[in-house]
Amino acid sequence: MILEMAILQVKKGEEVSFESDFVIASQFIQSISGYVSHxxxxxxxxxxxxxxxVEWKKLEDHTVGFRESESYLEWKKLLHHYYDPxxxxxxxxMVMENKKELS
Incomplete structure (x- = not known):
């Protein structure tokens, strides 16, 4: 399992629109083979x-499967204009994981 991580700096004042468009864009990333969760x-x-x-089964599921797909073009169109930088x-x-059981 591979964890993709990105810190997103959204242009000030556009947070509500970004969050709304992110919900829509989620359908595109979820459609990719090897996608696990985000x-x-x-x-x-x-x-x-x-x-x-974002969790992927393997690195290429993101770097090739998603990034070279039509779904990525839709994701990009919806979200990339919000980021600065x-x-x-x-x-x-994963190197190690430990979770406390909630009771």
């Missing part, structure tokens, strides 16, 4: 900063 988190300290986390996307592999 989440969008909003920073508490900086109102126009977000964290995007454009985000750096990084990929991580």
């Amino acid at each position: 989440s969008l988190r909003k920073c508490i300290e900086v109102e126009n900063k977000y964290l995007l986390l 454009f985000p750096v996307v990084e990929h991580y592999e």
